[in-house]
Amino acid sequence: MLLPCAVLWCIILSAISLWIPAAAQNKEPYAMRISCGARDDTTTKPTNTLWYRDFGYTGGKFANATVPSFIEPPLKTLRYFPLSDGLQNCYIINNVPRGHYQVRLFFALIADPSFDSEPTFDISIDGTQIYSLKSGWSNIDEQSFVEAYVFVTDRSFTTCFHSTGHGDPSILSIEILQIDDNSYYFGPLWGKGTVLRTAKRMTCGSGKSVFDEDYGGNHWGGDRFWLGVSSFPDSGQPTSTEHNISQTSILPNFYPENLYQSAIVGDDDQPDLSFQMEVDPNKKYSVWFHLSEIDSKITGEGQRVFDILLNGDIAFENVDIIRKTGGSYAALVLNSTIEASGRTLTITFRTKPGSHAIINAIEVFEVIIAESRTLAKEVKALQNLKASLGLPRRFGWNGDPCVPQQHPWSGVDCHFDRKIVKWVIDGLGLDNQGLKGFLPNDIAKLQHLQSMIGVSGVTVLFLLNSFSLTNLNFSDNSLYGGIPSSLGTIAGLQILDLSYNQLNGSIPQSLGRLMKLQILNLNGNLLSGRVPANLGGRPLHRASFNFTGNAGLCGIPGLPTCGPHLSVAVKIGIAFGVLFALLLVVLCVLIWWKRRENILRARKIAAAREAPYAKARTQFGRDVQMTKHYRPHEARNNAESDPEPSSCMALVLHATRTNKNGIKALIAAEYSGVQIEMAKNFQMGVSNTTPEFLEMNPIGKVPLLETPDGPIFESNAIARYVARLKADNPLYGSSLFEYALIEQWIDFASTEIDPNIARWFYPRHGLKPYLAAAEEAAVRALKRALGALNTHLASKTYLVGHSVTLADIIMACNLYLGFLCIMTKSFTAEFPHVERYFWTMVNLPYFRKVLGEVKQANAVPPVPSQKKPAEAEGPTQEPVRSKVEEEVAEKVEELEQGKMLYQWTKVDISDEGNRESANAMIGEEDAFEGEALPDAKCFE
Known part of the structure; x- marks a missing residue:
């Protein structure tokens, strides 16, 4: 029986091996076609081919296109890259499935008499130069495009256009079409390390x-x-x-x-x-x-x-x-x-x-x-350096810093490390470039760096030739802030020049650990304090250090002596510090005394009125304080492993799953790897009126997040809390400057976008009184805000940096209500970059997991009827809502920002009794005057 079984298994395995490739071909391959410069998706005849609107570019401008060949798709726009945007610009397309691809780029001419020259430039894909346009290409059909077969291994595709000084590169369209992984096998050289053009x-x-x-x-x-x-x-x-x-x-x-x-x-x-x-x-x-x-x-x-x-x-x-x-x-x-x-x-x-x-x-x-790529962590370090220094776009730091070898980044020196089969950065030359900003700590990730220089003259040229040093130059700029101590971890650094900037603070002790350092120029800055002792003696060992031009430095020959007495500035600083500490102590004592008085007063009132609730409340407060002082299980856990608070209790979000403000926290949790449970059977207007909920939030506002340390409300605060549960979360950027920009756009979304959408949305859905003038003002303010956002996004995929941040999550969620319910295509077409940004965000995997499929509103809801209903005899009946009205009401219930616990009552103030009641509720001293308004309303 063993032989027949073995034969049977062979037959089964053979059938499976034949079935798997066939099954893979049953699905449609990945296809991405981009109409460069286009603001909207379009289709071309006769095959009804879909072309997506322009996205993924690092810079450039759009213009009308002149198509030079019948081969090219009949598209009307292109994107061109002027020299002011740098020598290299790219398209970066993310979330491309791993596999084998046919890539085709069509070129065109700008339909403008002032652009009468035919540009010639180089094209690269993922760092490998594949083609150079030849003069006269626009007159030869076959040369109006370039096509290559490449492998995508990291779910990201990059194609770059490198200016050669002969016109601005201009791109009509990009096609990325998945093909069979084994197509065009031509022999041993075939594979992921080979490109076929x-x-x-x-x-x-x-x-x-x-x-x-x-x-x-x-x-x-x-x-x-x-x-x-x-x-x-x-x-x-x-x-x-x-x-x-x-x-x-x-x-x-x-x-x-x-x-x-x-x-x-x-x-x-x-x-x-x-x-x-x-x-x-x-x-x-x-x-x-x-x-x-x-x-x-x-x-x-x-x-x-x-x-x-x-x-x-x-x-x-x-x-x-x-x-x-x-x-x-x-x-x-x-x-x-x-x-x-x-x-x-x-x-x-x-x-x-x-x-x-x-x-x-x-x-x-x-x-x-195919070219080997630059080490990923060094590319990231240079991108952070670009952001922190605010490098102008003319630098063109896009794509890979070292490849193609014909087009490295301006000011970057590269070296090929054969051990790791990667390019590495061994020098930078950024002197006298008008740079402003600070040096980030992660510049230390450039571990292969040999020099940071910015001096001139025969001596330096001799040293460069003698020690084969490359060029990294930050001198003669306007850099501020301190010198990163992480520079001391670049063991191979031989020359460091930060002269003639506005750097302040002290010289890090870690620089003394750079045993290969030969030239150190820190002159012409605002540095202060004692020069580290392990640097002071180094000039005796044929090293050249320059600390002059820093009035606050002392401690080595050529600089003032560091006296035993403190300077006047330091003394003043100490005095202010002591005074501040004293005021802080006094404030703490006052708070403690006031708290003690409040507790005693509460106890007296409870005892006098025999109020069980007051007693229970006081006892509860005392229990909470005792619990905070002694938690045996936490003491035991801290002694063993010091777990995070989240290990003691799950995070519970009180909101419906479609609440636009609760969605912020859910998306942030997906990006942060944080688990959030939804409160079971939560119903707006019911669950948030229970005594248990009101104890956590007395005004009953939704959403609310239960944490191990207590409840949190306000949606932005909840989203921030969730994001900060992950250490070094990319949602908060990679530098202090990016963090500030993220907070800036969060505030912008909350103060300029969200309230203006609400002022337009709620009256149109009958949730607030409709006033034409108020709506006009809201729409005008919203358009102004969207215009500013559109300008910012013109050359950006994300609000800050090169990946999703918390600002993108909050901005997209605030735009979500508008796109879903009131901002139609005709309205948003005025803001194409906002459109591109929103649809890019909501179709990212984590956004789509939470939001599902998002569809834009087809029409603005009509103005609610203001007519007074006719009086009828007999008992009044509730107006019958249509199915559509019921669905809209339900969606509004879920999406609204929060629900305040008030009862709304319509009052006809033409009745004298009702008028007196209304006066009493409003609390005005004077009665209503003037003529009665038709269908007048008073709300408590």
């Missing part, structure tokens, strides 16, 4: 240029462009058939059947075929031949036999299509790789006597070895 692709015989989409090709083969050729310059004639072709549209390349229904064949006068194309010398090319016997006169083996030669060398000998395929009308694909020795690739089909050569299609790819 399409140098030539043509279909022979038909003379008609087409895309795979026109052939009805399988989407897993991409959407290849085939240039139609009816004959070769010196040989061949066209032929075609309508007969079905077998062995087409199969794994892994999925070539369409129509490709093999036309061909170029030799004739009696010239049975051989020959084709030439330009190539770059000393580069490898992968050549693919597509063959099918479609001549009805050729029916057996040996009737058509020929050799295929590349630059005179035989690549395939005695090619007999029928012998290889088993019959006529069947597809055959042959592939060979050649290294070009000159600038011409010649393809020859040399026949045997009595035969005529035939070819259906040809593909030629340049084989490019």
